[in-house]
Amino acid sequence: MVIESVEAIPLEYRLPDGRRFGGSRGITGTRNATLVRVEASDGTVGWGEAFAPPRSVATVVEEVVADYVVGRDPRNVETLTADVYAGSYHFGRGPLVHSAVSGVDVALWDVIGKQTGRPVHELLGVTEGVEFLEGRDATSVVPYASTMYITEWGEDPAEPIRDAVNEGFDAAKIKIGRGLEDDVERVKTAREHLGDDADLMVDFNGNYRPKQAARVIEALEPFDLTWVEEPVPPENVSGYRDLARYTNVPLAAGEAHYSRFEFKRLVDDRLVDVVQPNIGHCGGFSEARFIAKLATTENVTVRPHVWNSGVGVAAAVQFAASVPTYPHAGANPDPMLFEFDRSENPLRHEILEDPLDPSGGELAVPDDPGIGVTVDTDAVERYRVD
Numbered sequence: 001m002v003i004e005s006v007e008a009i010p011l012e013y014r015l016p017d018g019r020r021f022g023g024s025r026g027i028t029g030t031r032n033a034t035l036v037r038v039e040a041s042d043g044t045v046g047w048g049e050a051f052a053p054p055r056s057v058a059t060v061v062e063e064v065v066a067d068y069v070v071g072r073d074p075r076n077v078e079t080l081t082a083d084v085y086a087g088s089y090h091f092g093r094g095p096l097v098h099s100a101v102s103g104v105d106v107a108l109w110d111v112i113g114k115q116t117g118r119p120v121h122e123l124l125g126v127t128e129g130v131e132f133l134e135g136r137d138a139t140s141v142v143p144y145a146s147t148m149y150i151t152e153w154g155e156d157p158a159e160p161i162r163d164a165v166n167e168g169f170d171a172a173k174i175k176i177g178r179g180l181e182d183d184v185e186r187v188k189t190a191r192e193h194l195g196d197d198a199d200l201m202v203d204f205n206g207n208y209r210p211k212q213a214a215r216v217i218e219a220l221e222p223f224d225l226t227w228v229e230e231p232v233p234p235e236n237v238s239g240y241r242d243l244a245r246y247t248n249v250p251l252a253a254g255e256a257h258y259s260r261f262e263f264k265r266l267v268d269d270r271l272v273d274v275v276q277p278n279i280g281h282c283g284g285f286s287e288a289r290f291i292a293k294l295a296t297t298e299n300v301t302v303r304p305h306v307w308n309s310g311v312g313v314a315a316a317v318q319f320a321a322s323v324p325t326y327p328h329a330g331a332n333p334d335p336m337l338f339e340f341d342r343s344e345n346p347l348r349h350e351i352l353e354d355p356l357d358p359s360g361g362e363l364a365v366p367d368d369p370g371i372g373v374t375v376d377t378d379a380v381e382r383y384r385v386d
Helices: 054-069 074-087 095-116 158-166 180-194 210-223 237-246 259-268 284-297 310-322 377-383
Strands: 003-014 021-023 026-028 030-040 045-050 140-147 171-175 199-203 227-229 251-253 337-341
Touching (some): 003 054, 030 054, 054 074, 140 310, 158 180, 180 210, 210 227, 210 237, 284 310, 310 337
Parallel strands (some): 140 171, 171 199, 227 251
Antiparallel strands (some): 003 030, 021 026
16 A cells, blocks of 8 residues: 555635734734645545645645655655655755655655554554553643734734633733833733733744843743743754753744754753744654654653644644653643644634634544544635645
8 A cells, every 4th residue: 555646735815904913023914824635545545734835835745755755655654754855965954845744744644544543643652563652641732822913903912812711721822022011011911811820921933132032031030931932033043042041931942943953953952941843844743753752852841833724733733642741750730732823714724624622721632543633625625726
C-alpha cells in the first residue's frame, strides 16, 4: 500500500472592509490556509495543513515534495523531512519547504491513523513496534483564548476578553508590544476580567529590542504572567539570551522557528522556558515529536502554537495530547494549555463537519482515527483560491 496522489489546496477568507486585525508588527485583511490531501492505493484519504502563504506553499508541495511522496509507504513518514532536505540541498532548509513538508507529514499520519483505527496522539507514543502512551491522560486539554488583537477599528480591549470569559475560557493570551503604557493598560484590563488565578500570557510578536522588552516585562511582573511570547525577533538569539538571564517571567518562542535544528538551539542554550512549534510549519508530527523529546529532555515546556484552520487545530490537539508530562508524576500542577484563536476565521470551523468546541474551559481530544476530524469538502471548495 502506497500513496498514489498528493494535492495542495490553497484557501482564503477575506475579512470585511474595516475589520483587519493582527499584532504589534502588522495587521491582516485575510485568513489563509493550505490544506494537503493525500490518497493511498487502498482509497484512504489523509488531510494535513501547511502554515505558510497558500499559493506559494501549494506550489512547493506540488513541485518539490510530491515527488518524495507518490509511491511512498505512508509508514515511512518519519524519514520524509530528511529525504526532502537531502534531495533539495540548496533550498531544503527554507521555511516554505518545511511548511510544505509539514502539511504532507500530517496528512500521512492521518492516513496511518485511519488504517490502524487509532488517533494520532496514540500513534505518536509508538516506538520500535512497542505500543505505549508516553504522554498525559489524553482525554482533554485546557484551551486558552488567543484574543485582544490590535484592530484597525479601535476595538475596546475589554470587549474581546469579556467575550472570552463569557464563553467559559479560564485562560487567555493577548497582543501587546506597542509601548510601555499601552502594554500595561492592556494587561491590566485582561487581568481584571480574567481574575487573579487565571493563566494570562502576552505576545509581543517580536516587536522590541532586548532592553525595551526587559523594561516592559519588569513592569508587567505584578500581573503574574504565565509566559511572555516572542519579546524580541526570532533571529535575535543574543536578545533571548540576555532576557533569559535577567527576567523572572518565563519566555516562550517557536511559532517562527522550524525543524529540530532551530529548536535544538533554543533548548540547548536555554533561551526560552516554553517552546511553541506550529505543526504546520515545524515539520509536521514527525519533527514536532522530535522537538518535544529534545525539550522535555532538558525540562523545557512544550506548548504548540496554533493559528490555523480547523485541520491544523485538530492536528495540534493530537500533538498536545501526546506531549510527555515530565517531570510531573501523579499530581500535575502544569496543565496542557492549548491556544484557541477567537478572531474571525470561518476556515477554523466551517471546513470541519464537526468543529472543535473549546467553550467551558475544556477541549476534548478527538479519539476518532487519524487527526480525528472529517473535512467538509464542499466548504473547502467555497474558500479555494487556485
